[in-house]
Amino acid sequence: MSDKIFRVNMTTLTTCVEEVPANWAGHGGRGLTSTIVTAEVPPTCHPLGPNNKLIIAPGLLSGTPAANSGRLSFGGKSPLTGTIKESNAGGTAAQLMARCGCKALILEGRPAGNTWYSLAVSPKGVTINVETELIGKGNFEVVSTVTGRIAKKHALISIGQTGEMRMAAANISVKDSEGHLRSAGRGGLGAVMGSKRVKFITIDPQDGKVAIADPEKFKAANKIFTKALTSHPISQGLGQYGTNVLVNIINEAGGLPTKNFTAGQFAGHDKISGETMYDRIMERGGKPKHGCHPGCVIQCSQIYNDLKGQYKTSGFEYESIWAMGADCCVDNLDHIAEADSLMDDLGLDSIETSVAMGVAMEGGLLEFGDGEGILRILKEEVAKGTGLGRIIGGGAGLVGKTFGVARVPVVKNQAIPAYDPRAIKGIGITYATSTMGADHTMGYAIATNILKVGGSVDPLAKEGQVELSRNLQIATAAIDSTGMCLFIAFAALDDATCLPALIDLINARFGINLTGDDVVNLGKYILKTERAFNEAAGFTRTDDRLPEFFEYEPLAPHNMVWDFTGEEIDSFWDF
Amino acid sequence: MKITVRLFAFFREGRFIEEQLEYPDRTTVAGVINDLGIDINAVGVTMISSRHCPLDAELRDGDQLGIFPMIGGG
Numbered sequence A: 001m002s003d004k005i006f007r008v009n010m011t012t013l014t015t016c017v018e019e020v021p022a023n024w025a026g027h028g029g030r031g032l033t034s035t036i037v038t039a040e041v042p043p044t045c046h047p048l049g050p051n052n053k054l055i056i057a058p059g060l061l062s063g064t065p066a067a068n069s070g071r072l073s074f075g076g077k078s079p080l081t082g083t084i085k086e087s088n089a090g091g092t093a094a095q096l097m098a099r100c101g102c103k104a105l106i107l108e109g110r111p112a113g114n115t116w117y118s119l120a121v122s123p124k125g126v127t128i129n130v131e132t133e134l135i136g137k138g139n140f141e142v143v144s145t146v147t148g149r150i151a152k153k154h155a156l157i158s159i160g161q162t163g164e165m166r167m168a169a170a171n172i173s174v175k176d177s178e179g180h181l182r183s184a185g186r187g188g189l190g191a192v193m194g195s196k197r198v199k200f201i202t203i204d205p206q207d208g209k210v211a212i213a214d215p216e217k218f219k220a221a222n223k224i225f226t227k228a229l230t231s232h233p234i235s236q237g238l239g240q241y242g243t244n245v246l247v248n249i250i251n252e253a254g255g256l257p258t259k260n261f262t263a264g265q266f267a268g269h270d271k272i273s274g275e276t277m278y279d280r281i282m283e284r285g286g287k288p289k290h291g292c293h294p295g296c297v298i299q300c301s302q303i304y305n306d307l308k309g310q311y312k313t314s315g316f317e318y319e320s321i322w323a324m325g326a327d328c329c330v331d332n333l334d335h336i337a338e339a340d341s342l343m344d345d346l347g348l349d350s351i352e353t354s355v356a357m358g359v360a361m362e363g364g365l366l367e368f369g370d371g372e373g374i375l376r377i378l379k380e381e382v383a384k385g386t387g388l389g390r391i392i393g394g395g396a397g398l399v400g401k402t403f404g405v406a407r408v409p410v411v412k413n414q415a416i417p418a419y420d421p422r423a424i425k426g427i428g429i430t431y432a433t434s435t436m437g438a439d440h441t442m443g444y445a446i447a448t449n450i451l452k453v454g455g456s457v458d459p460l461a462k463e464g465q466v467e468l469s470r471n472l473q474i475a476t477a478a479i480d481s482t483g484m485c486l487f488i489a490f491a492a493l494d495d496a497t498c499l500p501a502l503i504d505l506i507n508a509r510f511g512i513n514l515t516g517d518d519v520v521n522l523g524k525y526i527l528k529t530e531r532a533f534n535e536a537a538g539f540t541r542t543d544d545r546l547p548e549f550f551e552y553e554p555l556a557p558h559n560m561v562w563d564f565t566g567e568e569i570d571s572f573w574d575f
Numbered sequence B: 001m002k003i004t005v006r007l008f009a010f011f012r013e014g015r016f017i018e019e020q021l022e023y024p025d026r027t028t029v030a031g032v033i034n035d036l037g038i039d040i041n042a043v044g045v046t047m048i049s050s051r052h053c054p055l056d057a058e059l060r061d062g063d064q065l066g067i068f069p070m071i072g073g074g
């Protein structure tokens, strides 16, 4: 089956299936969402207005047997940052969408009335249905009800109440193989889906399959690729401790943002660490190792049970645990798990929301460390959409303004995640220059600065950081186009067989002859395309800066400040 | 001299989380790793007092040494 573009117009409530324009054909995932956003969304439009679009695109390899290829990209103009946005998630939707022959789903327009809808995607196209029962409900109820309605295997994409209320921290969730959730967390695209009054999207591939041009070559490449992933020691550690293994090493390095970014080490670090989490998962009969989609051979996800041995949360990641933990000084892992589950159900980005809580704590809303207080605010304010709840759900920047706080860790209004840029300078360059606002995944300098994967750059020195972030951001943009989970990057940085095998997989899938240089050029094209959108939306180089407090508040234990000049940061774009 | 040694991830299994240990002067990071029976090839990162250090770095009295296997996340 040849791939098509599925278009849904929510103003006219019509759908159609279109041929793929020639200049979109080589793209997938982030490369495709950013290409379509740039082609079709006016950069100055209001993100919640009728002219913004939500683009959903599987990666180039999604739906094939390639290991770890099930990431789904969501793109549009972000209500949080006002920039272009791509946010991706695991779950089963990318694979099943690809099997529908859907290269991208474009959701445009906005209905006039107050009616809510759901969409059903199949190889024949998309149908629009009125939805009443699940409006006002959380993601968990959407999953259980829709699973009850559709007996056969399907994928599900949905928003919680916060997406319906169009909060800027609202995410989009994707069901995984076991009915739990993975989220395209950052940038508030859940609010864009809510503005179009689409509560959920189901995907039924029927007997659709992804065609592979050269199956023999594909199989051989996948074998090499899978071996590179599974034999890398970091993949093995991810399987045991999950990404939360980072709490202790980032703390040891003095870069764990604590108490709203006022210290680089957290006294309670070991209580929320991956090691402690692993012991607790084993004691309570959970599962330390779990994949977010079939075909994942790394399995960084896990099932975390509560004290009674009942399921509490999964995909319990370092960034979420850091944010609700060290940044808010909560050292009770069960409170953090409960908050994680609430945020999943409400459909909130756990980084943005937790950093917003940290800023609110500094503003006097709660004492630092008050895990119970956080749970109460999530349940009684955010879930109900009270004034305070909407401020928290509007993200860290809005909370800072509302509470008169000067120490607001955001870039382009998006919360800075779990690595302090004063103690780990390479990641600061990524935060500053990313086309998406502060986002560690855009150029994960932690690998080289702290973990010593793919070389070694001194985290406290400026030398080499701009170049490092540039190379990582270019590579990441390309990887984000393949549908690959970013955790393949550790193997890719260290194992010389990994990237060539990945390129062979793409070539065998499409019957083409990409080279390593083509892939680098793809990454560069994506970054430049995204930046051009941002410039047309009104962003300038002065937006590529970290918040001022990083320059005048030294961070213990290293007592370092952020000391890159604007010129040095801007040299990032010299390519 | 007294060194505070902190172990992480599976290096803790059958050993300890944090202990103060006594070593002769000029003991290196590798010396401590070998003394603890840790496979040096499995070591990813070592830090003395929150700074990365090479395996042949000599320790000084009162140092805090962190030993990590190869780990990652993000």
Ligand code: SF4
Pocket (backbone or CB within 6 Å): A068, A090, A290, A291, A292, A293, A296, A297, A298, A299, A300, A301, A485, A486, A487
């Ligand atoms: S490594 Fe983790 S994020 Fe990546 S595909 Fe597997 S479970 Fe999902």
